[in-house]
Amino acid sequence: MDPMESIKATFFLECEELLGDLEAGLMALENGEGDDETVNAIFRAVHSVKGGAGAFGLDDLVRFAHVFETALDRMRSGQIAAAGDAVKLMLRAADVLADLVQTARDGGPGVEQQRSMAIAAELEALSEGRDPAPANADGELAIDTVPDDAGIDGLDFTPQTVSLDLPADLEAAAPAPVGWRIRFRPNTDLYAKANDAAFLLRELEGLGECQVTPDLSGLPAFDDLDPEVSHLAWEIELSGECSEAAIREVFEFAEGDCELEIAQLDHHAGSAALPPGPDPAGPEISLSDANAELMAELPGPVAAPVASDKPAKPQAQPASATAPAQATIRVELDRVDRLIDLVGELVINQAMLAQRASESDLGRSNGVSMALDDLEQLTREIQDSCMAIRAQPVKSVFQRMPRLLREIAAMTGKQVRLVTEGEGTEVDKTVIERLTEPLTHMVRNAVDHGLETPGERKGAGKPEEGTVRLSAVHRSGRIVIEVADDGRGINRERVRQKAVDRGLIDASAALSDEEVDNLIFHPGFSTADQVSDISGRGVGMDVVKRSIQALGGRISISSRPGEGSVFTLSLPLTLAVLDGMVVTCAGETLVAPLTAIVETLKPRPEDLEKFGPQGRLLKVRDTYVPLIDVGVRLGWRTSGTDPAQCVVLLVETESGGRAALLVDAIQGQRQVVIKSLEANYQRVDGVAAATILGDGRVALILDIDAVISSRRAPPPTGQASLAKAS
Amino acid sequence: MPAAKDIRVLVVDDQMSIRLLVRAGLQQIGFTDIVDAPDGEAGLKALLDRPAxxxxxxxxxxxxxxxxxxxxxxxxxxxxxxxxxMLTGRADTDLVQRAVQFGVNNYLVKPFTVATLKAKIEGVFGPLT
Known part of the structure; x- marks a missing residue:
């Protein structure tokens, strides 16, 4: 990539962060939670966007950011109150700025000129403390074009010259010293932080000849000795022409964990610049002798770290002193994905190796089996670490919602407040990416269909401002996301009527409340009488449901009339691996997701009941659950086998329903790497994905919910059928 | 005349893109010894560790x-x-005046060209070879 282009790409990445900070700050102000630093941070964000935009000649962006910045500057100096309408205007301005950034990055039609002009005019009016006037007729903002190399007009400035005596004046301002006196007193927890005084002293020796004097004054009586803390201090006379910076570099990683004094040593005068410290108890000895002496004098535990000959710890390796600590690095996602892919292959390969070894009796050899165990352990750790790279907080999705909400609120004339919880909850990046669309749709729905107008709310005795709550939490290896509103709840009568009108259910059908609520997930179902601009984009809840299911997730709804609705999404944390139960069925090997399995049992003939012409029920502790022969369901055999010869997996669906899945035998539990069946073959009804087992064979991963729902026909709960989706 | 390659420069900016830009400009002029820091605090620390x-x-x-x-x-x-x-935005006359009080050697208005960057540095050290 052209270096300028790559810097530009960096700038746009920065912009995303800056815009996020901007919005978060403004929202904090809106909620009355901000302070001066919040305003400063907001100002910095806009300022930085402007600065970078200027450098890349993005003039539209610069012009708007400039007007925005000016208004923020007034806010910063207290001339504009950081609350109320001003903040609301700035939130809208932040939206425009985000759009301008996006246009600058992706090209395209661009932001409606009118909209950005109007907001800019409002911002200018705000800055000048007057009522907003329409934008200038020619549509130009009152700021001229930006690039400016010459300088600041009218400023009388003479550059201050610096004489350079290169390179002598660089390394400390003082002449090269003949030596240094270093006083090094570790804090008590130096060793606990994986530092090692002996290592540091040895490093110092690399800079010049060292005379090390231990200071034993801090050494407690033997009975009081805590062997894990540091009691000693050292005074080191270092001769040689090294710089102070070089000495500090040695102590770089111990800096916060010790007292360090470095003073220049004047050999001719025979005195160091350091003030006298506590009298060293021991005689002056050289470093190599010091260890021996200490070993002889001190109890083992204290001496051990000093005398230890273990190799340098990586943490203690001196790094370039000037390089600032880098907390994060940006990596192209492709690289991470490639890595994850490879690790997936590695996991499979490791499983195959283990299986081959055990089959060929190699596993009996102690060395081999231990090495294989280590390999498995390592592979697991590598896998976990790779997954952690991809994990991201859901914040990145959640933070798109405030703007969405503002826009919908403006379009519908409703008043909405967004409450988010658990933004820091982490989940795989792919899940996050594919979550955006369904979540956007759900939030949109919550406002458009869920919430009432301010008037209706007032009439119902509710606050005029509705609340949409978005929360995320980790629950038993999955992430659970809820979208809740305090609106009118689902109008079951209307939903039911609609379903009857559309022939989805029979007019006489007796449905539970839950079943009625779930009708909204039925393909083609839309409760809005008219297709509105906001929700009616040809996307119904069935599409939301399908996209959630495609992620291995489940969606459910609970609603109370007059009090609101809660949509609950449950999603896997990663799409790459799955804890599964490996089973045999009709000669095939299948994997059932462990999370869905409640228990496994051997059915007794007396617990089986016939139900209708084809159905069978299994009695499990006094309740009957439908018994489903997986082999029949997947079309691998036509007639059911004798259940008494089989094993039952008692599974639970997201909506809480239970079913008994009949399989031939259980092979064991295993973590499997998920391979898309759709990408490699095609979608298969009742099958979620595939995997490769240790013996190299392909096994299908069951889609439990689909297997259960295909039992019902026609589906009264609106389960999207896989056959239709394919 | 000082040579650019003998001058160590510390670039301090909280925006990585600006640091990269300044660095690219400096490299084009002939500087090789360039370090950077993401804020004033880190910049000061870097400077105390290793002067520039x-x-x-x-x-x-x-x-x-x-x-x-x-x-x-x-x-x-x-x-x-x-x-x-000091890197500054266009309208910051006040800032430059305050910076003068604290002994700033020169200022550089964003956005800038490589030629300006060079001229501003030469304003401090004299012509570069």
Missing amino acids: HLVISDYNMPKLDGLGLLRAIRSHEPIRKTGFI
Whole structure:
């Protein structure tokens, strides 16, 4: 990539962060939670966007950011109150700025000129403390074009010259010293932080000849000795022409964990610049002798770290002193994905190796089996670490919602407040990416269909401002996301009527409340009488449901009339691996997701009941659950086998329903790497994905919910059928 | 005449893109010894650890801003004489005037060209070879 282009790409990445900070700050102000630093941070964000935009000649962006910045500057100096309408205007301005950034990055039609002009005019009016006037007729903002190399007009400035005596004046301002006196007193927890005084002293020796004097004054009586803390201090006379910076570099990683004094040593005068410290108890000895002496004098535990000959710890390796600590690095996602892919292959390969070894009796050899165990352990750790790279907080999705909400609120004339919880909850990046669309749709729905107008709310005795709550939490290896509103709840009568009108259910059908609520997930179902601009984009809840299911997730709804609705999404944390139960069925090997399995049992003939012409029920502790022969369901055999010869997996669906899945035998539990069946073959009804087992064979991963729902026909709960989706 | 390659420059800006831009400009002029820091505090620390001849610093930064960094440099004896060029936005006459009080050597208005960058540095050190 052209270096300028790559810097530009960096700038746009920065912009995303800056815009996020901007919005978060403004929202904090809106909620009355901000302070001066919040305003400063907001100002910095806009300022930085402007600065970078200027450098890349993005003039539209610069012009708007400039007007925005000016208004923020007034806010910063207290001339504009950081609350109320001003903040609301700035939130809208932040939206425009985000759009301008996006246009600058992706090209395209661009932001409606009118909209950005109007907001800019409002911002200018705000800055000048007057009522907003329409934008200038020619549509130009009152700021001229930006690039400016010459300088600041009218400023009388003479550059201050610096004489350079290169390179002598660089390394400390003082002449090269003949030596240094270093006083090094570790804090008590130096060793606990994986530092090692002996290592540091040895490093110092690399800079010049060292005379090390231990200071034993801090050494407690033997009975009081805590062997894990540091009691000693050292005074080191270092001769040689090294710089102070070089000495500090040695102590770089111990800096916060010790007292360090470095003073220049004047050999001719025979005195160091350091003030006298506590009298060293021991005689002056050289470093190599010091260890021996200490070993002889001190109890083992204290001496051990000093005398230890273990190799340098990586943490203690001196790094370039000037390089600032880098907390994060940006990596192209492709690289991470490639890595994850490879690790997936590695996991499979490791499983195959283990299986081959055990089959060929190699596993009996102690060395081999231990090495294989280590390999498995390592592979697991590598896998976990790779997954952690991809994990991201859901914040990145959640933070798109405030703007969405503002826009919908403006379009519908409703008043909405967004409450988010658990933004820091982490989940795989792919899940996050594919979550955006369904979540956007759900939030949109919550406002458009869920919430009432301010008037209706007032009439119902509710606050005029509705609340949409978005929360995320980790629950038993999955992430659970809820979208809740305090609106009118689902109008079951209307939903039911609609379903009857559309022939989805029979007019006489007796449905539970839950079943009625779930009708909204039925393909083609839309409760809005008219297709509105906001929700009616040809996307119904069935599409939301399908996209959630495609992620291995489940969606459910609970609603109370007059009090609101809660949509609950449950999603896997990663799409790459799955804890599964490996089973045999009709000669095939299948994997059932462990999370869905409640228990496994051997059915007794007396617990089986016939139900209708084809159905069978299994009695499990006094309740009957439908018994489903997986082999029949997947079309691998036509007639059911004798259940008494089989094993039952008692599974639970997201909506809480239970079913008994009949399989031939259980092979064991295993973590499997998920391979898309759709990408490699095609979608298969009742099958979620595939995997490769240790013996190299392909096994299908069951889609439990689909297997259960295909039992019902026609589906009264609106389960999207896989056959239709394919 | 000083050679660009002999001058160590510290670039301080909270925006990585600006640091990269300044660095690219400096490299084009012939500088090779370039380090950077994401804010004034980190910049000061880097400088105390290992002095540089010249600091090119943004003003608006978290933790310690450009003026704060300039003041800190001027009050630390060993690095007191470090050259300092302040990066500034177009309209910041006030800022430059304040920076002059604290002993700024030159200023550089964003956005800038490589030629301007060079001219501003030469304003501090004299013509570069």
